[in-house]
Amino acid sequence: MHQNRVDETYIKVGKVCKYLYRAVDKEGQTIEFMLSAKRDVLAAKRFFRKMMRADHRRLPFSINVDKNAAYPDAFSESQQEQVLPHDYTLRRVKYLNNIIEQDHRFIKKKVRALQCFRSFHTAERTLQGVEAMHMLHKGQVKRLSSDDALGQAKFVASLFQIAA
DSSP states (O other): OOEEEEEEEEEEETTEEEEEEEEEETTOOEEEEEEESOOSHHHHHHHHHHHHHSOOSSOOSEEEOOSOTHHHHHHHHHHHTTSSOTTOEEEOOGGGGHHHHHHHHHHHHHHHHTOOBSSHHHHHHHHHHHHHHHHHHTTOSTTOOTTOHHHHHHHHHHHTTOOO
């Protein structure tokens, strides 16, 4: 059974906490991420919708989440709205999210070095770059090895429309 792990972590924007929702598969490969101002049912539903639109190698049959109270409601509402298929299951097993909790460490380390973001837009754009670099580091980009520095530089340049 293919499972996705979904979790959120907080990111400081100004003096306020915002929430970075992330999904990884059971191998630790990043599937999707989204910065949200709130940590509620609507934000979780938006993330499920975004996760299902992402380019997957395999669609999950099970989505594992932590004990956040918003997930069960968001999951059932997403199934009713046919965003998530009805044969998917929601699992709330905390230890299964260890993979994503460890994956958060890299993102938090990079964000901590940047101190604090001044605006939501700046945080969102910077996190897109940090996540892209993390995906490169994990070897997720096809035809590009994690030790090919020139290839990575060209990929990042094309991603952000800059000259390498």
